Amino acid sequence: MSNSIADKKPGDVSILLCGQAGQGIQTVEHLLMRILKSSGYCLFTGKEYMSRVRGGMNSTSIRISGSPVSAPSNRIDILVPLDKGGVSHVSCMLTSNTVVIGEKDSCGGEIPNGVALLDVPFSKIAAETGNKVYSNTVAVGALLFLLGLELEPNLHHIGEFFSGKPDDVVKKNLEAAGKGYASLAGTGTARLQMEFKSSPDVKEQLLLSGAEAVSLGALAGGCNFISSYPMSPSTGVLSFLAQHGSEFGIVVEQAEDEIAAINMAIGAWYAGARAMVTTSGGGFALMTEGLSLAGMLESPLVIHLAQRPGPATGLPTRTEQGDLEFALYGGHGEFPRIIFAPGTLEEGFTLAHRAFSVADKYQVPVIILTDQFFMDSCCNTPVFKLDDVDREKHFTGTSAGYRRYEMAANGISPRGIPGLGDGLVCVDSDEHDQEGHITENSVMRTMMVDKRLKKLESSMDDFIPPRLFETGSSNNLIVCWGSALSAVREAVEILGRDDTAVLHFSQVFPLDAALVREHFSKAEKTILVEGNATGQFGRILKGCTGVDFHGRILRYNGLSFASDELAAKINSCLQEGK
Amino acid sequence: MNRFDMELSDIAWCPGCGNYGILNVLKKTLDELGIQPEKMVLVSGIGQAAKIPHYFRTNFFNGLHGRALPPATAIKASNPSLTVIAESGDGDMYGEGGNHFIHTIRRNPGITNIVHNNMVYGLTKGQASPTSQAGFKTPIQVGGVFLEPFNPIAVALALDATFVARAFIGDQDRTREIFKKALMHKGYALVDVFQPCFTFNKINTFQWFREHTYYLDDTHDVHNRNQAFQKAVETDKLPLGVFYENTGRKTFEENIQETGKAVLPLHSQETDYGKLKDLILKFK
Ligand SMILES: Cc1ncc(C[n+]2csc(CCOP(=O)(O)OP(=O)(O)O)c2C)c(N)n1
Ligand code: SF4
Ligand SMILES: [Mg+2]
Numbered sequence: 001m002s003n004s005i006a007d008k009k010p011g012d013v014s015i016l017l018c019g020q021a022g023q024g025i026q027t028v029e030h031l032l033m034r035i036l037k038s039s040g041y042c043l044f045t046g047k048e049y050m051s052r053v054r055g056g057m058n059s060t061s062i063r064i065s066g067s068p069v070s071a072p073s074n075r076i077d078i079l080v081p082l083d084k085g086g087v088s089h090v091s092c093m094l095t096s097n098t099v100v101i102g103e104k105d106s107c108g109g110e111i112p113n114g115v116a117l118l119d120v121p122f123s124k125i126a127a128e129t130g131n132k133v134y135s136n137t138v139a140v141g142a143l144l145f146l147l148g149l150e151l152e153p154n155l156h157h158i159g160e161f162f163s164g165k166p167d168d169v170v171k172k173n174l175e176a177a178g179k180g181y182a183s184l185a186g187t188g189t190a191r192l193q194m195e196f197k198s199s200p201d202v203k204e205q206l207l208l209s210g211a212e213a214v215s216l217g218a219l220a221g222g223c224n225f226i227s228s229y230p231m232s233p234s235t236g237v238l239s240f241l242a243q244h245g246s247e248f249g250i251v252v253e254q255a256e257d258e259i260a261a262i263n264m265a266i267g268a269w270y271a272g273a274r275a276m277v278t279t280s281g282g283g284f285a286l287m288t289e290g291l292s293l294a295g296m297l298e299s300p301l302v303i304h305l306a307q308r309p310g311p312a313t314g315l316p317t318r319t320e321q322g323d324l325e326f327a328l329y330g331g332h333g334e335f336p337r338i339i340f341a342p343g344t345l346e347e348g349f350t351l352a353h354r355a356f357s358v359a360d361k362y363q364v365p366v367i368i369l370t371d372q373f374f375m376d377s378c379c380n381t382p383v384f385k386l387d388d389v390d391r392e393k394h395f396t397g398t399s400a401g402y403r404r405y406e407m408a409a410n411g412i413s414p415r416g417i418p419g420l421g422d423g424l425v426c427v428d429s430d431e432h433d434q435e436g437h438i439t440e441n442s443v444m445r446t447m448m449v450d451k452r453l454k455k456l457e458s459s460m461d462d463f464i465p466p467r468l469f470e471t472g473s474s475n476n477l478i479v480c481w482g483s484a485l486s487a488v489r490e491a492v493e494i495l496g497r498d499d500t501a502v503l504h505f506s507q508v509f510p511l512d513a514a515l516v517r518e519h520f521s522k523a524e525k526t527i528l529v530e531g532n533a534t535g536q537f538g539r540i541l542k543g544c545t546g547v548d549f550h551g552r553i554l555r556y557n558g559l560s561f562a563s564d565e566l567a568a569k570i571n572s573c574l575q576e577g578k
Numbered sequence: 579m580n581r582f583d584m585e586l587s588d589i590a591w592c593p594g595c596g597n598y599g600i601l602n603v604l605k606k607t608l609d610e611l612g613i614q615p616e617k618m619v620l621v622s623g624i625g626q627a628a629k630i631p632h633y634f635r636t637n638f639f640n641g642l643h644g645r646a647l648p649p650a651t652a653i654k655a656s657n658p659s660l661t662v663i664a665e666s667g668d669g670d671m672y673g674e675g676g677n678h679f680i681h682t683i684r685r686n687p688g689i690t691n692i693v694h695n696n697m698v699y700g701l702t703k704g705q706a707s708p709t710s711q712a713g714f715k716t717p718i719q720v721g722g723v724f725l726e727p728f729n730p731i732a733v734a735l736a737l738d739a740t741f742v743a744r745a746f747i748g749d750q751d752r753t754r755e756i757f758k759k760a761l762m763h764k765g766y767a768l769v770d771v772f773q774p775c776f777t778f779n780k781i782n783t784f785q786w787f788r789e790h791t792y793y794l795d796d797t798h799d800v801h802n803r804n805q806a807f808q809k810a811v812e813t814d815k816l817p818l819g820v821f822y823e824n825t826g827r828k829t830f831e832e833n834i835q836e837t838g839k840a841v842l843p844l845h846s847q848e849t850d851y852g853k854l855k856d857l858i859l860k861f862k
Contacts, residue, residue, distance in 0.1 A: 206861040246839035256681035260648040267649025271656035272845025418637035428640040
């Protein structure tokens with residue numbers, strides 16, 4: 001049965017690594033990614049894990065392709081169970097086309113009928129090499145063989161990965177990889193023929209995660225202050241900036257709670273810093289009073305909100321797009337805000353640095369809305385460009401008589417900072433006059449509300465329009481936002497329908513109503529795809545522009561969209577009513 | 579008149595309130611220390627006490643109820659050349675902001691924390707505050723307060739706050755001396771100021787504080803934390819003056835520069851795009 005893999009000739013290869021938390025999944029993933037990228041293949045990895053540090057089953061899916069891929073697929077070509085229970089964890093997704101490569105002794109009993117097992121005794125080979133811990137490297141060796149790759153030219157990646165460890169450990173790992181490779185090489189096992197071509201371009205690209213893209217974007221945006229409280233899946237950004245804090249001179253503070261975090265960030269902006277907070281739904285809930293403060297003080301602020309399924313603690317390590325309306329409406333009172341939601345790594349980088357510049361320019365809070373799927377997914381992407389980063393700082397020196405809230409036609413008063421000039425910078429969370437002093441004058445109140453709200457209109461100068469992806473003249477429009485983009489685009493590609501376009505919003509608020517209506521007016525059928533249970537973006541779109549949808553595809557089981565599954569759903573949605 | 583005075587048309591404090599004394603003494607002390615209004619920031623929360631920036635010619639950040647300390651810490655961290663004072667009422671600092679009170683002391687930023695302690699919630703019209711004494715009756719605590727009063731001095735000492743003092747605004751001269759020491763201290767300085775509230779606290783009046791307080795004298799060693807703690811838990815008569823001072827600890831600003839390698843002030847920091855480019859390329 002083992003030759004079924006050679007018969008399959010898929011357009012891309014999908015590998016699933018499955019094992020206990022804290023075990024070798026990361027090692028196998030990292031080594032494979034390095035090797036495959038240097039071979040010029042397009043890559044994607046996505047993680048699904050449980051909220052525990054050790055034990056429990058985790059899985060990482062790796063897709064290898066000749067063209068860019070950035071969404072998981074439900075199809076599993078190769079399953080690598082690294083621990084007992086790894087097969088059962090995903091058994092409903094296995095088909096007769098799946099090859100399981102693993103130890104018969106540990107997972108033999110879990111293999112469903114009709115699924116092939118390629119028995120490679122990882123731990124036995126590892127033990128023979130000197131220690132059971134080498135079994136992950138044995139698995140890497142075996143996988144290289146199965147994927148039709150050569151061993152020798154790739155050994156240096158393994159050496160580099162373990163560099164810093166004692167020489168003996170490096171040597172043993174190289175040996176283990178070799179033995180894993182050899183365990184299949186002499187057995188007549190069929191190797192996978194990758195139908196797609198590798199590309200030299202990929203070798204020159206970046207390979208990174210959403211958390212890394214957003215963090216690099218924050219650095220490009222001039223972030224020099226981050227105060228936050230750890231919460232999955234947002235912590236990656238805090239730890240990235242902490243790792244690189246001293247290199248870039250950043251103040252990094254783990255606050256006592258999210259309330260302190262956001263109030264610190266606002267204080268830092270007041271004093272001339274460029275500050276951000278990173279959090280998830282529960283932490284954002286604690287931040288809403290501070291968000292409202294930023295609205296009232298007219299303070300710039302950048303909030304990275306990485307969503308996970310709620311309510312309450314919800315599914316701490318899973319994904320959802322369920323906090324959009326919360327991000328939009330959170331915080332008491334009426335004040336402007338801008339919300340970005342990147343759909344690609346490149347957008348993660350670009351929107352993060354833009355968040356700083358538009359927050360500064362319009363003196364409003366900007367929320368970058370991501371999620372666990374986006375944070376933890378990794379793929380290759382063109383090298384981020386720094387040329388188009390807006391490096392302008394928008395605060396000014398002041399002179400005597402300066403008034404922080406001077407009335408301005410566009411709502412934007414020059415923002416002074418304390419100590420820079422002879423003026424006094426007075427900001428107040430009470431309603432205030434132009435000097436920043438408390439007032440209850442109803443005329444002044446009305447003027448100030450109007451001034452603050454005016455900035456939302458002004459910010460449309462920097463509005464990021466939704467992107468339309470279409471191949472022909474389309475009758476159907478699939479609408480999505482944020483991280484759903486990759487799966488939606490791939491789903492439409494899988495369907496091969498050139499009558500169907502994708503409209504993706506990476507700025508989800510404020511919206512350009514006329515532009516949205518124009519897109520909708522051309523479509524016969526519109527379908528909404530969102531990672532939540534109630535169609536939140538659909539509601540916002542309808543409220544802002546009046547448009548409606550013919551169909552909705554909503555996912556809220558804690559897992560990200562898979563392109564193949566989504567393709568089937570889109571197809572049946574398009575068939576309906578025909 | 580001094581440089582912190584401003585024309586006041588509308589003061590929200592009741593005539594005869596202890597807040598006026600604190601306002602006067604603080605302005606005088608800052609003036610005497612040669613601090614310029616443009617080079618300092620007065621950070622406050624919400625409450626009667628927290629309105630003080632509106633009667634002061636200076637930079638100010640009048641934030642949220644209970645949240646004066648986090649922005650004050652961040653302002654000092656972003657620009658250590660500014661003199662930063664965080665000032666609010668007892669409810670604001672010890673109740674709503676209690677968690678920040680604890681952790682700000684741990685951080686030890688170079689800020690002066692002045693707390694107007696009237697043992698009541700003034701702005702919201704007379705409910706108990708964390709420092710209200712047992713038996714204090716209010717429209718909410720109708721049978722009298724039965725919770726143990728919060729002891730800010732003892733809590734601050736437990737956390738090894740680097741400067742801990744208590745003043746009584748009935749004595750403006752001694753309060754000024756204490757403020758001066760606090761403002762000159764390097765690191766976090768707490769001054770809890772007894773401030774009688776005429777309107778909502780008929781128990782803890784000027785007269786009551788006069789009778790129930792005494793000043794620590796020369797025999798008190800401000801570097802002896804154990805002795806300070808003994809004084810802090812006295813209740814029949816409440817000691818006033820500087821309880822404790824520790825000049826050995828690094829400030830938050832020093833730590834973020836030395837350990838964290840932050841480049842201050844942040845407003846004049848420029849991103850090193852060359853370095854960033856190199857970092858990006860490491861992901862190749
Ligand atoms: C989040 C929040 N909760 C409650 C209030 C209402 N509030 C304003 S001031 C205050 C208490 C004031 O007491 P204190 O801090 O002792 O100041 P005082 O008025 O006595 O000077 C309260 C409960 C508020 N503004 N914000
Ligand atoms: S209510 Fe009390 S604390 Fe407030 S101003 Fe009046 S007397 Fe002073
Ligand atoms: Mg009070």
